[in-house]
Amino acid sequence: MSRLAVVTGASGGIGEQIAAGIARTGAAVVLVARDPARLDLARRRIRGAVPGAELETEPADLSDLAEVRALADRLGARRPSIVVSNAAVIAPIDDRTPEGLHRSLVTNHLAPYLLLRSLAERPAAGPRRFVVVGGSPSGLARTPVDLDDLNLESGRGLGWPPSFRPFVAYARTKNMNAMFVYALASRLAGTGTTVNGAHPGIIKGGRLDRYDRGALKLFGTVCSVFAGDTATGADTPLWLATAEEAEGVTGKFFVKRQAAETAPHTTDPERLDRLWRESARLVGLPADAGREPSASDTGADRTSPPRPERGRPS
Template sequence: MALGDTHGQTPARRRAVVTGASSGIGEAIARRLAAEGLAVDMVSHSQARLERSAARIRGASPDAELRLERADLSSIAETAKLAERLAAPEPPDIVVSNAACTVDPAETTPEGVTRMLAVNHLAPYLLLRSLVRPIGDRPARFVIVGADPGTLARLPVDLDDLHLRRDRLRGPFPSFRPALGYGRTKNMNAMFGYALAARLRGSAITVNGAHPGVIRDTGLGRNDRGLLRVLGRVLGVLPMPGPDTGADTPSWLATSPEVAGLTGRFFAKRREVPTAPHTTDVDRCDRLWEESARLVGLPVEL
């Protein structure tokens, strides 16, 4: 459900979409983009949290133009409807795909999809693909927030098990299953980014990935249990940067003239970094693309 909010409306402003914008890094990205004068569509599953986040952003930028979009990104149907709303009356100039969750890999949606797969990978796959045609020949930037390439190098995507169901994901400690599943979906983000950039090469749309860093107060650990929860508490007492630091590289990729025209890259701390060979292998990326298309009901061809 979209709630139009015309506070400080300036029709000529460029428009950005940020998913997972009701807290943590997503809210910090939305705040930065609003401070730069962009109109921002803030996407989250919680209307109440969106409203609180918007109030905080307006506290920092009273003239912020914000539109609040409540959508459950674990639902393929809701994500498709969200894409339709975001394309009207004109499509956005920037999309930052930031929303993610860490839950038990066994948890599924009413559509029969593993929830973590749906939110972390299928939602950005469907959303960004669905906005390509409305954007057309206009310049636009897609930014996909990923995770640490070094850590993820040890968690290649099992292309025969996108739903994260195989025993080898389980490991000796059941409480760590969400972290393992999360890592694999974050590798899917990188693979999707490369595949989409390759298919859009020659167009005015760029696609890049970003590692925000190891950041406190992201909310990702709210569902942790057992040893994973203990580890989270231990790490929580260590000095770590906050969401505003995590927002730096994604926001820079979204607006900086330094990266205008660059596409198909992955960045950390504003520097291009490599990701694991299993994320850049063209055949693997194509297979993930095709399986994802089937799961969300899109044709394979862009």
């Protein structure tokens, strides 16, 4: 039986590139994204690039927590050994889900929290690698998560002009990604499941800019001058998901395959715990993690909880 991998946001951009790279290793890959038609096109493109690739599609709207729960149930029964959380959106500030949650918050943070935590709390068939695609550690250093206003109820601190505020909200969710990586890795220490984050760089060819207006659109145009291609963006997440050198590495954030330091506000233990507990409340899970797979589930020896490595950003 082939190893099973899951990649979210896989209907194009770096998600498609990551899925193709994993398929080249011989693993079966489940492509997850909202649009069934775009997913099918991505599957055809990957099969053209990787003849014989074993691919499936799982249409799911990751801004809908009910769909994320159902996805986690379906995937959990199959025990994937690789999960790459890549899906993201820069949504307008007034874009709310039916549950009243900001769409960027749900898609970018709560969905991976719910999916990866749900999978992590099931017994594993063997070692697993979870990879969360985040943002630039240096670029996000001045945009700490407002733990008292995750859902942007007050909108404080989003700055001016108003057209740029969706990007600030997005930046906060990318810091949430790093915080979630550290919190989940600590909880899964010694279980055989590793959790790491990666910054893909500024990349052309995605759909993050589809809602851009005004100053944000201008900002995106300027950034695109320096942007790399999707293959470049996929490199570090793919490396973390498949490379022998990354085996056993956990609780770290990587830029260009190098462990990088993220801002102190993303590593503070009290802030990590607050975000974990508030996220649990918002997705309807108990604050305390459920059953953690033991060493007997994975064949791994237990070790002390990892600490995020402090290194020089690339």
